[in-house]
Amino acid sequence: MTSFDTSERLMWAGRAAAYAGSFARLCGHPVPRLLDAAEVRPGVRVLDVGTGPGTVAAAACARGARVTAVDAEPTMVQLALRAAPEADVRVAALPELPFGDGQFDAVVANFVLNHVGRPKLALAELRRVVRPNGWIALTIWAAPPAPGQALLGRAIQAAGAVRPAHLPAGLAPEDDFPRDESGLTGLMHAAGLREAVCETLRWDHRADAVEWWSGPAAGVAFGGQIVQSQTPGIRAEIKRHFDLFSAEFADEAGVLTLPHAALLARARH
Template identity: 35%
Template sequence: MSKPTFTAFAAFEKQGWSDPEVARSYADGFAQASQMCVAPMVAAVGAGAGSQALDLCCGQGIVAAGLHQAKADVTGLDFSPAMLDLARERVPGVTFVEGDAMQLPFEDGQFDVVTIGFGILHVPDAPQVLAQAHRVLRPGGRLAFSVWHAPTVPTALGYVFAAIGAHGDPAVQLPPGPGLHDYADAAIAYPALERAGFTECAQQVVHSAWTIDQPDAPVTFFAKGAVRGKALLASQPEAALTKIRQSVAETVRAAHGATGPWTVPIPAVITSAQAT
Protein backbone atom coordinates (compact mmCIF):
# COMPACT_ATOMS: atom_id res chain seq x y z
CA MET A 1 0.00 0.00 0.00
CA SER A 2 1.40 3.39 -0.98
CA LYS A 3 1.61 6.05 1.70
CA PRO A 4 -0.80 9.01 1.47
CA THR A 5 0.54 12.09 -0.27
CA PHE A 6 -1.67 14.63 1.55
CA THR A 7 -1.55 16.91 -1.49
CA ALA A 8 -4.50 19.06 -0.39
CA PHE A 9 -3.02 19.38 3.11
CA ALA A 10 0.31 20.54 1.66
CA ALA A 11 -1.38 23.25 -0.40
CA PHE A 12 -3.54 24.28 2.58
CA GLU A 13 -0.50 24.69 4.84
CA LYS A 14 1.54 26.61 2.27
CA GLN A 15 -1.29 29.00 1.45
CA GLY A 16 -2.15 29.54 5.11
CA TRP A 17 1.36 30.30 6.31
CA SER A 18 2.00 32.59 3.35
CA ASP A 19 -0.68 34.97 4.66
CA PRO A 20 1.19 37.95 6.19
CA GLU A 21 -1.54 38.45 8.82
CA VAL A 22 -1.28 34.85 10.02
CA ALA A 23 2.52 35.03 10.06
CA ARG A 24 2.52 38.27 12.07
CA SER A 25 -0.16 37.03 14.48
CA TYR A 26 1.79 33.85 15.13
CA ALA A 27 4.96 35.83 15.78
CA ASP A 28 3.23 38.37 18.04
CA GLY A 29 1.05 35.99 20.06
CA PHE A 30 1.26 32.26 19.61
CA ALA A 31 5.07 32.22 19.54
CA GLN A 32 5.26 33.39 23.14
CA ALA A 33 5.32 29.65 23.89
CA SER A 34 7.51 28.65 20.93
CA GLN A 35 10.22 31.01 22.16
CA MET A 36 10.58 28.95 25.34
CA CYS A 37 11.80 26.00 23.27
CA VAL A 38 14.64 27.85 21.55
CA ALA A 39 17.35 27.52 24.22
CA PRO A 40 16.72 23.78 24.79
CA MET A 41 16.84 23.15 21.04
CA VAL A 42 20.12 25.02 20.61
CA ALA A 43 21.55 23.08 23.54
CA ALA A 44 20.28 19.76 22.15
CA VAL A 45 22.27 20.20 18.94
CA GLY A 46 25.33 21.61 20.69
CA ALA A 47 25.55 24.60 18.37
CA GLY A 48 28.46 26.94 18.97
CA ALA A 49 31.15 29.04 17.35
CA GLY A 50 32.01 27.67 13.94
CA SER A 51 28.97 25.38 13.68
CA GLN A 52 27.31 25.30 10.28
CA ALA A 53 23.63 25.34 11.24
CA LEU A 54 20.48 24.87 9.18
CA ASP A 55 17.15 25.93 10.66
CA LEU A 56 14.39 24.20 8.66
CA CYS A 57 10.84 25.55 8.65
CA CYS A 58 12.42 28.58 10.27
CA GLY A 59 9.26 30.67 10.45
CA GLN A 60 9.88 34.11 11.87
CA GLY A 61 13.44 33.15 12.82
CA ILE A 62 13.38 32.60 16.57
CA VAL A 63 15.43 29.37 16.50
CA ALA A 64 17.74 30.89 13.88
CA ALA A 65 18.23 33.81 16.26
CA GLY A 66 19.15 31.40 19.07
CA LEU A 67 21.65 29.61 16.85
CA HIS A 68 23.08 32.95 15.73
CA GLN A 69 23.42 34.07 19.35
CA ALA A 70 25.37 30.85 20.00
CA LYS A 71 27.84 32.07 17.31
CA ALA A 72 26.84 29.46 14.72
CA ASP A 73 26.90 30.26 11.00
CA VAL A 74 23.17 29.96 10.28
CA THR A 75 21.02 29.37 7.21
CA GLY A 76 17.24 29.41 7.60
CA LEU A 77 14.76 27.88 5.16
CA ASP A 78 10.98 28.21 4.98
CA PHE A 79 8.24 27.86 2.37
CA SER A 80 6.46 31.06 3.47
CA PRO A 81 7.64 34.39 2.03
CA ALA A 82 5.67 36.15 4.78
CA MET A 83 7.54 34.29 7.50
CA LEU A 84 10.87 34.90 5.79
CA ASP A 85 10.18 38.64 5.72
CA LEU A 86 9.74 38.54 9.51
CA ALA A 87 12.85 36.40 9.94
CA ARG A 88 15.02 38.80 7.94
CA GLU A 89 13.80 41.67 10.12
CA ARG A 90 14.53 39.72 13.30
CA VAL A 91 17.98 38.35 12.45
CA PRO A 92 19.70 40.33 9.69
CA GLY A 93 22.93 38.38 10.26
CA VAL A 94 21.38 35.10 9.06
CA THR A 95 20.94 33.90 5.48
CA PHE A 96 17.29 33.03 4.81
CA VAL A 97 16.09 31.20 1.71
CA GLU A 98 12.70 30.15 0.43
CA GLY A 99 12.45 26.44 -0.18
CA ASP A 100 10.89 23.05 0.45
CA ALA A 101 12.03 21.08 3.51
CA MET A 102 11.35 17.87 1.60
CA GLN A 103 13.72 18.85 -1.24
CA LEU A 104 16.60 20.78 0.27
CA PRO A 105 18.79 22.87 -2.06
CA PHE A 106 21.98 22.05 -0.14
CA GLU A 107 24.97 19.74 -0.59
CA ASP A 108 25.39 16.42 1.20
CA GLY A 109 27.12 16.84 4.56
CA GLN A 110 27.00 20.63 4.41
CA PHE A 111 25.85 21.22 8.01
CA ASP A 112 26.88 20.33 11.55
CA VAL A 113 23.42 20.85 13.04
CA VAL A 114 19.83 20.98 11.82
CA THR A 115 16.89 22.33 13.81
CA ILE A 116 13.17 22.20 13.01
CA GLY A 117 11.09 24.39 15.30
CA PHE A 118 7.48 23.14 15.10
CA GLY A 119 7.83 22.44 11.39
CA ILE A 120 7.40 18.66 11.37
CA LEU A 121 3.67 19.00 12.04
CA HIS A 122 3.22 21.25 8.98
CA VAL A 123 4.76 19.02 6.31
CA PRO A 124 2.90 16.27 4.40
CA ASP A 125 5.81 13.80 4.57
CA ALA A 126 7.84 14.06 7.78
CA PRO A 127 10.02 10.99 7.02
CA GLN A 128 11.15 12.70 3.80
CA VAL A 129 12.12 15.80 5.80
CA LEU A 130 14.12 13.65 8.23
CA ALA A 131 15.85 11.91 5.31
CA GLN A 132 16.77 15.27 3.82
CA ALA A 133 18.02 16.52 7.18
CA HIS A 134 20.23 13.44 7.44
CA ARG A 135 21.54 13.94 3.90
CA VAL A 136 22.71 17.50 4.54
CA LEU A 137 24.26 16.68 7.93
CA ARG A 138 27.84 15.53 8.25
CA PRO A 139 28.38 12.17 10.03
CA GLY A 140 28.00 12.85 13.72
CA GLY A 141 25.92 15.97 13.10
CA ARG A 142 22.99 16.72 15.38
CA LEU A 143 19.26 17.17 14.69
CA ALA A 144 16.58 18.55 17.00
CA PHE A 145 12.92 19.24 16.31
CA SER A 146 9.99 20.41 18.43
CA VAL A 147 6.33 19.37 18.42
CA TRP A 148 3.46 20.40 20.67
CA HIS A 149 2.68 17.83 23.36
CA ALA A 150 -0.46 15.77 22.86
CA PRO A 151 -3.40 16.63 25.15
CA THR A 152 -2.58 13.70 27.43
CA VAL A 153 -1.40 16.46 29.77
CA PRO A 154 -3.00 19.87 30.45
CA THR A 155 -2.40 22.06 27.41
CA ALA A 156 -4.09 25.07 25.86
CA LEU A 157 -4.05 23.19 22.58
CA GLY A 158 -6.19 20.52 24.18
CA TYR A 159 -8.50 23.14 25.70
CA VAL A 160 -9.18 24.70 22.30
CA PHE A 161 -9.58 21.55 20.25
CA ALA A 162 -11.76 19.91 22.91
CA ALA A 163 -14.03 22.96 22.84
CA ILE A 164 -14.20 22.83 19.05
CA GLY A 165 -15.07 19.14 19.24
CA ALA A 166 -17.80 19.74 21.81
CA HIS A 167 -19.36 22.92 20.41
CA GLY A 168 -18.13 23.38 16.84
CA ASP A 169 -20.00 22.69 13.63
CA PRO A 170 -18.99 19.15 12.54
CA ALA A 171 -19.35 20.22 8.90
CA VAL A 172 -16.19 22.34 9.27
CA GLN A 173 -13.35 19.99 8.35
CA LEU A 174 -9.66 20.27 7.46
CA PRO A 175 -7.96 18.54 4.53
CA PRO A 176 -6.70 15.09 5.62
CA GLY A 177 -3.14 15.29 6.89
CA PRO A 178 -0.64 13.77 9.31
CA GLY A 179 -1.49 13.74 13.00
CA LEU A 180 -0.77 16.99 14.79
CA HIS A 181 1.15 15.27 17.61
CA ASP A 182 2.56 12.22 15.82
CA TYR A 183 6.21 13.18 16.25
CA ALA A 184 5.84 14.01 19.92
CA ASP A 185 5.40 10.25 20.36
CA ALA A 186 8.72 8.39 20.70
CA ALA A 187 7.08 5.26 19.30
CA ILE A 188 6.63 7.14 16.01
CA ALA A 189 9.56 9.55 16.08
CA TYR A 190 12.39 7.17 17.00
CA PRO A 191 11.74 4.53 14.31
CA ALA A 192 11.35 7.28 11.69
CA LEU A 193 14.66 8.81 12.76
CA GLU A 194 16.40 5.44 12.73
CA ARG A 195 15.11 4.68 9.23
CA ALA A 196 16.50 8.04 8.10
CA GLY A 197 19.94 7.14 9.47
CA PHE A 198 19.91 8.68 12.95
CA THR A 199 20.90 7.19 16.28
CA GLU A 200 21.03 8.26 19.95
CA CYS A 201 17.42 9.43 19.90
CA ALA A 202 16.25 11.33 22.98
CA GLN A 203 13.28 13.42 24.05
CA GLN A 204 12.64 16.14 26.60
CA VAL A 205 9.48 17.98 27.60
CA VAL A 206 9.57 21.77 27.68
CA HIS A 207 6.95 23.30 29.96
CA SER A 208 6.21 26.21 27.64
CA ALA A 209 3.21 28.41 28.39
CA TRP A 210 1.27 31.53 27.55
CA THR A 211 0.63 34.34 30.04
CA ILE A 212 -2.77 35.81 29.18
CA ASP A 213 -5.07 38.54 30.46
CA GLN A 214 -8.29 37.18 28.92
CA PRO A 215 -9.30 33.58 29.70
CA ASP A 216 -10.42 32.93 26.12
CA ALA A 217 -7.15 34.26 24.64
CA PRO A 218 -6.07 30.76 23.52
CA VAL A 219 -8.96 30.82 21.05
CA THR A 220 -7.73 34.15 19.69
CA PHE A 221 -4.18 32.84 19.34
CA PHE A 222 -5.40 29.84 17.34
CA ALA A 223 -7.91 31.84 15.30
CA LYS A 224 -5.35 34.43 14.21
CA GLY A 225 -1.95 32.77 14.36
CA ALA A 226 -2.36 29.06 13.51
CA VAL A 227 -3.39 27.77 10.11
CA ARG A 228 -5.35 24.75 11.31
CA GLY A 229 -6.92 26.69 14.16
CA LYS A 230 -7.89 29.57 11.91
CA ALA A 231 -9.47 27.22 9.36
CA LEU A 232 -11.52 25.47 12.04
CA LEU A 233 -12.58 28.63 13.87
CA ALA A 234 -13.15 31.14 11.05
CA SER A 235 -15.89 29.01 9.50
CA GLN A 236 -17.82 28.38 12.72
CA PRO A 237 -21.33 29.84 13.07
CA GLU A 238 -21.32 32.77 15.47
CA ALA A 239 -23.25 30.88 18.14
CA ALA A 240 -20.82 27.97 18.00
CA LEU A 241 -17.79 30.26 18.22
CA THR A 242 -19.31 31.96 21.27
CA LYS A 243 -19.72 28.58 22.97
CA ILE A 244 -16.15 27.59 22.07
CA ARG A 245 -14.83 30.79 23.65
CA GLN A 246 -16.99 30.32 26.74
CA SER A 247 -15.84 26.73 27.12
CA VAL A 248 -12.15 27.62 26.91
CA ALA A 249 -12.60 30.52 29.34
CA GLU A 250 -14.34 28.20 31.82
CA THR A 251 -11.56 25.62 31.49
CA VAL A 252 -8.84 28.21 32.03
CA ARG A 253 -10.56 29.60 35.14
CA ALA A 254 -11.23 26.15 36.57
CA ALA A 255 -7.68 24.92 35.99
CA HIS A 256 -5.63 28.07 36.59
CA GLY A 257 -7.59 30.35 38.90
CA ALA A 258 -10.71 32.49 38.94
CA THR A 259 -8.89 35.72 38.14
CA GLY A 260 -6.06 36.59 35.79
CA PRO A 261 -3.52 37.00 34.52
CA TRP A 262 -3.29 33.30 33.82
CA THR A 263 -0.27 31.17 32.94
CA VAL A 264 -1.68 28.54 30.61
CA PRO A 265 0.48 25.55 29.68
CA ILE A 266 1.12 24.57 26.08
CA PRO A 267 4.01 22.13 26.58
CA ALA A 268 6.24 20.87 23.82
CA VAL A 269 8.41 17.83 23.16
CA ILE A 270 11.91 18.26 21.74
CA THR A 271 13.37 15.22 20.00
CA SER A 272 17.07 15.06 19.22
CA ALA A 273 19.29 12.56 17.43
CA GLN A 274 22.73 12.12 15.85
CA ALA A 275 23.44 11.41 12.20
CA THR A 276 25.43 8.29 11.42
Protein backbone atom coordinates in the same frame (compact mmCIF):
# COMPACT_ATOMS: atom_id res chain seq x y z
CA MET B 1 3.49 17.53 -2.02
CA THR B 2 0.72 15.64 -0.28
CA SER B 3 -2.75 17.12 0.29
CA PHE B 4 -1.64 17.64 3.89
CA ASP B 5 1.31 19.79 2.74
CA THR B 6 -0.93 21.81 0.42
CA SER B 7 -3.37 22.45 3.25
CA GLU B 8 -0.53 23.59 5.50
CA ARG B 9 0.71 26.10 2.91
CA LEU B 10 -2.77 27.61 2.62
CA MET B 11 -3.26 27.55 6.39
CA TRP B 12 -0.19 29.70 7.08
CA ALA B 13 -0.39 32.03 4.08
CA GLY B 14 -0.22 35.65 5.27
CA ARG B 15 -0.52 34.76 8.96
CA ALA B 16 2.99 35.52 10.19
CA ALA B 17 2.01 38.64 12.15
CA ALA B 18 -0.94 36.88 13.80
CA TYR B 19 1.30 33.97 14.79
CA ALA B 20 4.00 36.30 16.11
CA GLY B 21 1.44 38.01 18.33
CA SER B 22 -0.08 34.83 19.73
CA PHE B 23 1.70 31.47 19.68
CA ALA B 24 5.29 32.45 18.83
CA ARG B 25 6.26 33.09 22.44
CA LEU B 26 4.94 29.66 23.44
CA CYS B 27 6.87 27.94 20.67
CA GLY B 28 10.02 29.85 21.62
CA HIS B 29 10.20 28.23 25.06
CA PRO B 30 12.25 25.14 24.05
CA VAL B 31 14.72 27.06 21.87
CA PRO B 32 17.70 27.12 24.28
CA ARG B 33 17.36 23.38 24.91
CA LEU B 34 16.97 22.75 21.17
CA LEU B 35 20.19 24.60 20.36
CA ASP B 36 22.01 22.82 23.17
CA ALA B 37 20.84 19.47 21.75
CA ALA B 38 22.26 20.37 18.34
CA GLU B 39 25.49 21.61 19.98
CA VAL B 40 25.13 25.04 18.39
CA ARG B 41 28.10 27.22 19.35
CA PRO B 42 30.38 29.82 17.73
CA GLY B 43 31.34 29.00 14.16
CA VAL B 44 28.93 26.08 13.71
CA ARG B 45 27.14 26.04 10.36
CA VAL B 46 23.52 25.59 11.39
CA LEU B 47 20.35 25.31 9.31
CA ASP B 48 17.08 26.36 10.96
CA VAL B 49 14.25 24.70 9.03
CA GLY B 50 10.79 26.23 9.42
CA THR B 51 12.19 29.32 11.11
CA GLY B 52 8.82 31.09 11.40
CA PRO B 53 9.44 34.61 12.71
CA GLY B 54 13.12 33.81 13.24
CA THR B 55 13.16 32.98 16.95
CA VAL B 56 15.56 30.04 16.61
CA ALA B 57 17.69 31.75 13.97
CA ALA B 58 18.15 34.83 16.16
CA ALA B 59 19.10 32.71 19.17
CA ALA B 60 21.61 30.74 17.10
CA CYS B 61 23.14 33.96 15.78
CA ALA B 62 23.48 35.19 19.36
CA ARG B 63 25.60 32.10 20.05
CA GLY B 64 27.96 33.06 17.24
CA ALA B 65 26.81 30.35 14.83
CA ARG B 66 26.79 30.75 11.04
CA VAL B 67 23.07 30.57 10.45
CA THR B 68 20.97 29.74 7.41
CA ALA B 69 17.18 29.71 7.92
CA VAL B 70 14.26 28.76 5.69
CA ASP B 71 10.49 28.84 5.84
CA ALA B 72 7.77 27.94 3.37
CA GLU B 73 5.78 31.11 4.10
CA PRO B 74 7.15 34.39 2.65
CA THR B 75 5.60 36.56 5.39
CA MET B 76 7.44 34.46 7.99
CA VAL B 77 10.70 35.00 6.10
CA GLN B 78 10.12 38.76 6.21
CA LEU B 79 9.83 38.64 10.01
CA ALA B 80 12.84 36.35 10.32
CA LEU B 81 14.99 38.70 8.25
CA ARG B 82 14.28 41.43 10.80
CA ALA B 83 14.79 39.14 13.81
CA ALA B 84 18.06 37.66 12.54
CA PRO B 85 19.68 40.11 10.09
CA GLU B 86 23.00 38.26 10.33
CA ALA B 87 21.43 35.05 9.01
CA ASP B 88 20.93 33.90 5.43
CA VAL B 89 17.12 33.64 5.38
CA ARG B 90 15.18 32.44 2.36
CA VAL B 91 11.93 30.81 1.23
CA ALA B 92 12.24 27.01 1.02
CA ALA B 93 10.35 24.02 2.34
CA LEU B 94 10.61 20.35 3.11
CA PRO B 95 10.89 17.78 1.66
CA GLU B 96 13.24 19.40 -0.88
CA LEU B 97 15.79 21.90 0.44
CA PRO B 98 18.03 23.93 -1.90
CA PHE B 99 21.32 22.88 -0.28
CA GLY B 100 24.10 20.47 -1.03
CA ASP B 101 24.78 17.20 0.72
CA GLY B 102 26.48 17.64 4.09
CA GLN B 103 26.43 21.45 3.87
CA PHE B 104 25.71 22.04 7.57
CA ASP B 105 27.21 20.98 10.88
CA ALA B 106 23.80 20.95 12.59
CA VAL B 107 20.14 21.19 11.62
CA VAL B 108 17.32 22.31 13.92
CA ALA B 109 13.56 22.20 13.37
CA ASN B 110 11.35 23.71 16.07
CA PHE B 111 7.75 22.42 15.83
CA VAL B 112 8.13 21.74 12.12
CA LEU B 113 7.62 17.99 11.80
CA ASN B 114 3.99 18.57 12.89
CA HIS B 115 3.46 20.43 9.61
CA VAL B 116 4.74 18.01 6.94
CA GLY B 117 2.82 15.29 5.16
CA ARG B 118 5.66 12.75 5.11
CA PRO B 119 7.72 13.09 8.29
CA LYS B 120 10.17 10.26 7.52
CA LEU B 121 10.91 11.77 4.10
CA ALA B 122 11.41 15.17 5.74
CA LEU B 123 13.86 13.71 8.24
CA ALA B 124 15.75 11.98 5.44
CA GLU B 125 16.16 15.38 3.76
CA LEU B 126 17.48 16.88 7.00
CA ARG B 127 19.94 13.97 7.19
CA ARG B 128 21.07 14.68 3.62
CA VAL B 129 22.04 18.29 4.28
CA VAL B 130 23.89 17.71 7.57
CA ARG B 131 27.49 16.47 7.53
CA PRO B 132 28.40 12.97 8.74
CA ASN B 133 28.27 12.88 12.56
CA GLY B 134 26.42 16.22 12.59
CA TRP B 135 23.41 16.63 14.87
CA ILE B 136 19.76 17.03 13.96
CA ALA B 137 17.59 18.35 16.80
CA LEU B 138 13.86 18.92 16.68
CA THR B 139 10.73 19.48 18.71
CA ILE B 140 7.15 18.39 18.13
CA TRP B 141 4.02 18.60 20.26
CA ALA B 142 3.34 15.52 22.34
CA ALA B 143 0.11 13.54 22.11
CA PRO B 144 -2.20 13.35 23.88
CA PRO B 145 -1.94 17.12 24.39
CA ALA B 146 -1.34 18.70 27.77
CA PRO B 147 -4.32 20.55 29.32
CA GLY B 148 -3.22 24.00 28.20
CA GLN B 149 -2.76 22.89 24.63
CA ALA B 150 -6.15 21.15 24.66
CA LEU B 151 -8.10 24.26 25.73
CA LEU B 152 -9.08 25.43 22.25
CA GLY B 153 -9.95 21.93 21.07
CA ARG B 154 -12.27 21.46 24.03
CA ALA B 155 -14.08 24.70 23.16
CA ILE B 156 -14.39 23.70 19.50
CA GLN B 157 -15.84 20.32 20.42
CA ALA B 158 -18.23 21.74 23.03
CA ALA B 159 -19.58 24.23 20.47
CA GLY B 160 -20.40 21.46 17.99
CA ALA B 161 -18.09 22.84 15.32
CA VAL B 162 -17.66 20.88 12.09
CA ARG B 163 -14.27 20.26 10.50
CA PRO B 164 -14.12 22.19 7.19
CA ALA B 165 -13.64 20.16 4.03
CA HIS B 166 -10.34 21.88 3.15
CA LEU B 167 -8.63 20.52 6.28
CA PRO B 168 -7.34 16.95 5.96
CA ALA B 169 -8.22 14.45 8.67
CA GLY B 170 -4.51 13.82 9.25
CA LEU B 171 -1.54 12.04 7.77
CA ALA B 172 -1.88 8.90 5.71
CA PRO B 173 -1.56 5.89 8.04
CA GLU B 174 1.72 4.82 6.46
CA ASP B 175 3.21 8.27 7.14
CA ASP B 176 2.02 8.80 10.71
CA PHE B 177 3.84 7.86 13.92
CA PRO B 178 3.12 7.91 17.67
CA ARG B 179 3.75 11.35 19.11
CA ASP B 180 5.65 10.05 22.12
CA GLU B 181 9.32 9.48 22.94
CA SER B 182 9.55 5.99 21.46
CA GLY B 183 7.53 6.96 18.40
CA LEU B 184 9.77 9.90 17.56
CA THR B 185 13.04 8.05 18.12
CA GLY B 186 11.70 5.18 16.04
CA LEU B 187 10.92 7.57 13.20
CA MET B 188 14.42 9.05 13.36
CA HIS B 189 16.01 5.62 13.19
CA ALA B 190 13.73 4.71 10.26
CA ALA B 191 15.03 7.81 8.43
CA GLY B 192 18.61 6.54 8.75
CA LEU B 193 19.67 8.62 11.76
CA ARG B 194 21.83 7.27 14.59
CA GLU B 195 21.94 7.65 18.38
CA ALA B 196 18.41 9.03 18.54
CA VAL B 197 17.28 10.14 21.98
CA CYS B 198 14.12 11.95 23.06
CA GLU B 199 12.79 13.59 26.20
CA THR B 200 9.48 15.21 27.15
CA LEU B 201 9.56 18.89 28.04
CA ARG B 202 6.79 20.17 30.30
CA TRP B 203 6.21 23.80 31.18
CA ASP B 204 3.50 26.30 32.09
CA HIS B 205 2.91 29.01 29.53
CA ARG B 206 1.48 32.24 30.91
CA ALA B 207 -0.68 34.46 28.69
CA ASP B 208 -3.79 36.54 29.07
CA ALA B 209 -6.98 35.25 27.50
CA VAL B 210 -7.04 38.03 24.87
CA GLU B 211 -3.59 37.03 23.58
CA TRP B 212 -4.45 33.34 23.67
CA TRP B 213 -7.65 33.85 21.70
CA SER B 214 -6.08 36.19 19.14
CA GLY B 215 -4.34 33.38 17.25
CA PRO B 216 -7.42 31.21 16.68
CA ALA B 217 -9.51 34.29 15.93
CA ALA B 218 -7.06 35.17 13.13
CA GLY B 219 -7.13 31.64 11.69
CA VAL B 220 -3.69 30.64 12.94
CA ALA B 221 -2.91 26.91 12.79
CA PHE B 222 -5.32 24.01 12.57
CA GLY B 223 -7.61 25.17 15.38
CA GLY B 224 -7.79 28.68 14.00
CA GLN B 225 -8.82 27.35 10.60
CA ILE B 226 -11.66 25.45 12.23
CA VAL B 227 -12.78 28.56 14.13
CA GLN B 228 -12.74 30.80 11.07
CA SER B 229 -14.67 28.34 8.90
CA GLN B 230 -17.72 28.20 11.20
CA THR B 231 -20.93 30.20 11.00
CA PRO B 232 -21.05 33.34 13.17
CA GLY B 233 -23.27 31.54 15.66
CA ILE B 234 -20.89 28.60 16.08
CA ARG B 235 -17.90 30.95 16.32
CA ALA B 236 -19.66 32.76 19.15
CA GLU B 237 -20.29 29.44 20.88
CA ILE B 238 -16.62 28.47 20.54
CA LYS B 239 -15.62 31.80 22.11
CA ARG B 240 -18.14 31.35 24.92
CA HIS B 241 -16.78 27.92 25.77
CA PHE B 242 -13.21 29.18 25.37
CA ASP B 243 -13.89 31.86 27.99
CA LEU B 244 -15.62 29.33 30.24
CA PHE B 245 -12.77 26.81 30.08
CA SER B 246 -10.11 29.53 30.34
CA ALA B 247 -11.37 30.32 33.83
CA GLU B 248 -9.94 26.97 34.96
CA PHE B 249 -6.43 28.31 34.24
CA ALA B 250 -6.85 31.97 35.27
CA ASP B 251 -5.44 33.71 38.32
CA GLU B 252 -6.95 36.71 40.10
CA ALA B 253 -5.59 39.06 37.41
CA GLY B 254 -7.03 36.95 34.60
CA VAL B 255 -3.65 35.62 33.43
CA LEU B 256 -3.78 32.02 32.23
CA THR B 257 -1.27 29.38 33.35
CA LEU B 258 -1.41 26.79 30.58
CA PRO B 259 0.43 23.45 30.96
CA HIS B 260 2.13 22.29 27.76
CA ALA B 261 4.20 19.27 26.76
CA ALA B 262 6.55 18.80 23.81
CA LEU B 263 9.07 16.23 22.65
CA LEU B 264 12.71 17.23 22.16
CA ALA B 265 14.79 14.76 20.19
CA ARG B 266 18.21 14.64 18.62
CA ALA B 267 20.11 12.20 16.46
CA ARG B 268 23.27 12.04 14.36
CA HIS B 269 23.74 11.64 10.64
